[in-house]
Amino acid sequence: MTNQIELSGVNKHYGAFHALKNINLSIAKGTFVALVGPSGCGKSTLLRSLAGLESISEGELKIAGELMNNVPPRKRDVAMVFQSYALYPHMTVEENLTYSLRIRGVAKADARKAAEEVAATTGLSHLLKRYPRELSGGQRQRVAMSRAIIRHPKAFLFDEPLSNLDAALRVHMRKEIRALHDRLGATSVYVTHDQIEAMTMADHVVVMRDGVIEQQGKPLDLYDKPANKFVAGFIGSPAMNFVPAVVSEDGKSLTVNLGSVKHKIAIDHQIQPGSKVTTGIRPEHIGVTAPGQGTFDVPVAVVESTGSSTFVTAETTPELTIVETGRGTARAGEAIGVIIDPSQLHLFDETSGVRL
């Protein structure tokens, strides 16, 4: 398979600030890639570098096999959807859609036809004569998308396009963008700070922090085998529990330290005896049972129910979050037994945070 976008050894400096550190990323044609990370991690900078709005300091950036390092945005043939949509306020929807075509000298009639076709697929046909200020948030979002689609670009770049929409619309648009991607057979790079968006939409997720790619891979691989503590805590909601633990002398078990509760758990692979580790376990992988019947007992501090699932916070240090499907039996102030499956434990080096 050919790579539509290829980054090798990309670095970006803003004066003394090192925004992107040795980024290597290959994106195959037709892939939906999500760049995810906390704010300031460099994901937007990376996207803007792909668009040509930022120049990279070192490394190679190829789009469709051509070196793009010093090519201005207009010659890269990529389309970008901005967080704020960036619709031209002095142009109608139709003019917004056809702007890129008109610049390229496409005949007026052809541009109009293209706009009508795209508008028909995105449900904007009746809005072509309106101005952006007369549209709702969701409609503006569609215009921004359509403006990208109309060009048939080599790649779509999305910069947090859903963050200005309300929750219900966001879930809906998520599916719509993905469906659009599949229908167009496009190559998309999608920046988001919302790991759920990344997990649900992307074929390939890239987790970034402080300008470094912490891990990349298939969404479920990231969930099942996070490469380090940061990725483990970032992917999955509610976030993974992290508990300090000490490995026993024989290296076959470890003792987790929950403040009031200390418990020895067998582990399935050999680790440096006596070393200090951070144990991670996802809230949804902890089972709840009657006191005395589980791996160990914990006192319950808070119980929150969403109807479909129940979030239990245990009164330990550090706090333990447990997710139960359906209506839970736990009551605040009482104790519950928790069941921990050793195969579901993630072990990380206490200092470096690397997966063991």
Place this chain on the structure above:
Amino acid sequence: MSETTRNRLMLVIAIVMAAIYLFPLYWMYITALKGGSEMFATPPSFWPGDPQWGTFGYVWESRGMGRYLWNSLVIAVGAVTLITVLGVGCAYVLARYRNVWVDVGLFLILMLQVLPASLMVTPIFVGFSQFGMLNYPRLAVIIAIAAKSMPFFVVLVRATFMAVPMELEEAALVDGNSRVGAFFNIVLPLARNGILVSAILIFMQAFGEFVYSKSMIQAVDLQPASVGLNSFMGPNTNEWNNIMAYATMYVTPILAIFVLLQRRIVSGLTSGALK
């Protein structure tokens, strides 16, 4: 105090303030229409008993106002054109780039604004006479006004450009436009109102400019209306109705332009760009 009473009180205060501010204008208009004796009547009359419309025609003819207003117009249009062409680019750069040198530039620009015309006129006069520019006195005045008013324009227009989101330009770049193309296609249309309003303010300033014109233009044929009005008034002047008629004809067009174009100032052109 209830909300309505307070609002009414505020309204009354506003009306009183407006009346105080507008009184001289009102006085100018009615004095222009008064006859010789009514002008000096005690107590003064607040409405002309016998409006003398003929005063306007007489003043226009006898003072050669057509020529004066033409000169004012030439100077004002010249200055506005020069300032707009040079200032828009300058303001755009100052709005989009942010570094120490831009800050230094802005500071110097604001410093220029602080210096009064009466202080600047002597060095400018000497400099211009060295270059022989006083042979083209109206051009000399245009350049002097441009230098004086440019900072004001640049600062206003810079704020307008800063209100145009950077992302719109970036969208245009990604859409296939060049930097220059994005400026003319996207930024300039969106900043149009701000530029227009600033240009009108500059126009009104330049139309009434006095210090530079008085000092640099010796030939009566080339003097603008402000200098003409000044030469109308001597130490023993008593033809106040004629002077006021002159002032009326000088000021009313500017007032009209301002009232007409004021609507353009309030316009939600940029709304809808974001979110």
